Amino acid sequence: MPKLKLFISFFLILILCITFVLPCFAEETTYVWSSSSTPVNANISEDSTNYTDASNDEINSTTANESETNNNTLNLESASAILIEQSTGQILYEHNCHEALRPASVTKVMSILLIMEALDNGTISLNDTVPCSENAASMGGSQIWLDPRETLTVDEMLKAICVASANDCVVAMAEYLAGSEEAFVQMMNDKAKELGMNDTTFKNCHGLDEDGHVTSSYDISLMSKELLNNHPQITNYTTIWTDSLRDGKSELTNTNKLIRTYKGATGLKTGSTGLALYNLSASATRDNLSLIAVIMKAPSTKVRFEEAQKLLDYGFSNFSFRQFGKKEEVVKSLSVTKGVCSSVDAILLDNAGTIIEKGKDKNIEQNLILENTISAPISAGQKLGEVSFVLDGKTLSTVDIVAKNDVAKINLFTMSKKVIYSWIDLLRS
Numbered sequence: 001m002p003k004l005k006l007f008i009s010f011f012l013i014l015i016l017c018i019t020f021v022l023p024c025f026a027e028e029t030t031y032v033w034s035s036s037s038t039p040v041n042a043n044i045s046e047d048s049t050n051y052t053d054a055s056n057d058e059i060n061s062t063t064a065n066e067s068e069t070n071n072n073t074l075n076l077e078s079a080s081a082i083l084i085e086q087s088t089g090q091i092l093y094e095h096n097c098h099e100a101l102r103p104a105s106v107t108k109v110m111s112i113l114l115i116m117e118a119l120d121n122g123t124i125s126l127n128d129t130v131p132c133s134e135n136a137a138s139m140g141g142s143q144i145w146l147d148p149r150e151t152l153t154v155d156e157m158l159k160a161i162c163v164a165s166a167n168d169c170v171v172a173m174a175e176y177l178a179g180s181e182e183a184f185v186q187m188m189n190d191k192a193k194e195l196g197m198n199d200t201t202f203k204n205c206h207g208l209d210e211d212g213h214v215t216s217s218y219d220i221s222l223m224s225k226e227l228l229n230n231h232p233q234i235t236n237y238t239t240i241w242t243d244s245l246r247d248g249k250s251e252l253t254n255t256n257k258l259i260r261t262y263k264g265a266t267g268l269k270t271g272s273t274g275l276a277l278y279n280l281s282a283s284a285t286r287d288n289l290s291l292i293a294v295i296m297k298a299p300s301t302k303v304r305f306e307e308a309q310k311l312l313d314y315g316f317s318n319f320s321f322r323q324f325g326k327k328e329e330v331v332k333s334l335s336v337t338k339g340v341c342s343s344v345d346a347i348l349l350d351n352a353g354t355i356i357e358k359g360k361d362k363n364i365e366q367n368l369i370l371e372n373t374i375s376a377p378i379s380a381g382q383k384l385g386e387v388s389f390v391l392d393g394k395t396l397s398t399v400d401i402v403a404k405n406d407v408a409k410i411n412l413f414t415m416s417k418k419v420i421y422s423w424i425d426l427l428r429s
Contacts (some may be wrong), residue, residue: 025142071095074314079277079297080217083311085321085355086283086290088397089225092355096219100199101296104271105142105165105255106279107207107215109223110188111174112161112269116231118177119154126155130176132168139167141208141273144250146172156245162237165270167206174205175423181205195222209275217294223282224268224292238267238283257305258282262312268292270304278304278346284312289321289355322361322388325352328404332370334384336369336407339376345404346370346384354389354396370401377407 052124072095080101083093091097118124130153132146144160146152146168152160157173160166174184181204188202192215199216207213227234241260243252254260255270264286271279278298284291293311298304325331330345356364381402388398 005397008255016251034035037140043317074307074310076295076310077303078295078307081216081293081295081307081311082221083291083293083315084221085319086225086228086285087321087353088355089222090355092291092319093311094218097221097294098199098216099296100214100216101279102209102213102273102276103207103215103220103296104209104273104276104279105207106140106220106269106271106281106294107202107205107213108161108165108170108271109220109227109269109281110191110202111170111184111205112158112234113223113227113231114184114187114191115154115158115161115173116227116234119182120231124154124177126153126158127331128154129175130154130157130172132172133175133179136168136171136175139171139206140168141206141210142255143168144245144252152245158247159240159243160252161397162234162267162269163240163243163254165255167208168205183298192219192223195219195226197222207271207273207276208416209273217296220279220281220294221292224283224294228266228268228283228290231412235266238269239265256280256282257283257309262309266290272301272304280304280308282312284316286316287320288323289316289319291315319354319355320361322364323351324366325387325399327351330404331368331387331401334371335373336378337373337375338409339378339407340410341376341407344374344378344407345359346401347404348387349381349383349400349402352360352387352389352397352399356391356396360391363391364396368401376407378403380405 031170034373064351074093076095080099081094082091083099084091119126129151131151132148134148134414136148136173137148142165144164152169154173157169160169161173171181174181178184178187187201188205192200192202197215199214199217200219201212201214203210203213231383238258240252242255244250245252256267258265258269262284264284266283266285266326268281268283276297278301280295282293282295293315295304295308298307325348328347329349330347332346333343334345336342347413367388368385374384383400383402386398387401389396
C-alpha cells in the first residue's frame with residue numbers, strides 16, 4: 001500500500017509538470033462570430049430594463065433617425081426639447097436641445113440627485129431630522145411654509161420637494177448636507193461638470209429666477225437619467241399624486257399632472273417662473289422601454305404637458321428596447337494556459353441591449369470578438385473581448401467581456417503546493 005501511494009504521488013507530479021510545460025506551446029487565436037439570429041447566450045432574457053453603458057452614449061446618440069432628431073418635425077411650440085432613452089441616453093428627438101435657458105424648479109432634479117447620493121453612501125438617513133433656518137423659511141415661491149422652530153425627517157423633506165416642489169425644504173436640505181446653500185450649489189456645479197452638463201451653471205438649489213442660473217434640455221436629460229438609473233427608489237416619491245405631512249394637516253398634490261394621466265409615468269419634475277415660463281422633465285416606462293422627455297420655455301402649462309406627452313408618445317410608438325444579455329452573464333468558458341486553473345468564465349461587464357426602431361430587431365447582427373485561450377495571470381474584471389450589435393452596418397452598442405475571477409500564474413511554488421495538497425488528500429483516503 002505505501003508503494004502504491006508513493007507511485008501515485010510521483011504520477012501526480014509528472015502530470016502537473018506536463019500541465020505546466022505543454023500550454024506554453026498552445027496556439028492563441030481571435031475569432032469573430034456574427035449571427036442575425038443566435039443570441040450571445042441561449043438563456044438570455046429580454047425583460048430587463050437596467051442596461052447601462054455610458055461608454056456607448058456617443059455611439060447611441062447617432063442611431064436614431066437623424067431627420068427626426070435634428071428638425072422640429074413634431075411642430076413643438078416650446079423653445080427647447082429633447083427625448084432620450086433612459087438607460088442609454090440615446091437621443092430620439094431634439095429641438096434646440098443645447099440652448100441655455102432658465103430651468104426654474106427643474107433645478108431640483110440636481111438637488112434631489114445629491115440628496116439621494118448622500119442617502120446611498122450613508123452620509124444621511126431617511127429618519128434624520130432636518131432643522132429649518134430663517135433663510136430656508138424665507139424662500140417664497142412654492143413651499144410648505146416651514147417654521148424655523150420645526151424639524152422634518154429627510155423622508156418628509158424629499159416628499160415635499162418631489163411632490164410639492166417645496167423651495168423651503170430643498171434649501172433646508174442643502175444647508176443640512178453642505179452647511180450652507182452656497183456650498184451645496186458648488187456641489188451641484190461639480191456634479192454637473194462630472195456628468196458633462198456643459199450648458200449648465202447653477203446659482204441656487206431651488207430654481208427661482210437668478211441671472212446666470214441656466215441649463216439646457218439636453219443637460220436636464222443627463223441629470224434626470226443619472227437620478228433615475230442610479231437611484232430608482234426616487235420614483236417612490238415622484239409617482240405620488242396626493243399625500244400629506246404634519247399628521248395630515250398639510251396636503252400635498254403633485255405638480256406633475258402626467259403622474260395621474262399618463263400610462264407608465266414615473267416622474268419627474270416641473271418648473272415655472274415668470275421668466276423661465278413652463279418647464280418639465282417627464283419620465284415614463286412601458287414594455288421595458290424607459291423614456292425621458294424634457295420641455296423648456298413652453299408658453300403655457302397646458303402646452304408643457306401636451307408636448308411632453310407628444311414626445312413620449314412618439315418614442316413609445318416608434319421604438320422598442322431589445323435586451324441581449326444581462327450583466328455578469330457567462331458568454332463562454334475560455335481555456336487558460338500557464339494558470340493554476342484550466343479555464344475562466346468570460347462574462348458581460350454590463351447588461352447588453354439597445355434601443356431600435358420597431359420592426360428592425362430581427363435584422364440585428366451580433367459580433368463577438370474573443371480569444372480562444374488566454375495566458376495567466378488573469379485579474380477579475382480584466383477585458384477579454386467584446387460583443388457588439390450591428391444594424392445595417394451601423395454599430396448600435398458594444399459591451400466589454402471580462403474575466404469573472406482571478407487566475408494566478410502557475411509556478412514551482414503553486415505547483416508544489418498543489419502536489420502537497422493532493423498527497424495529503426491521498427494519505428487521508
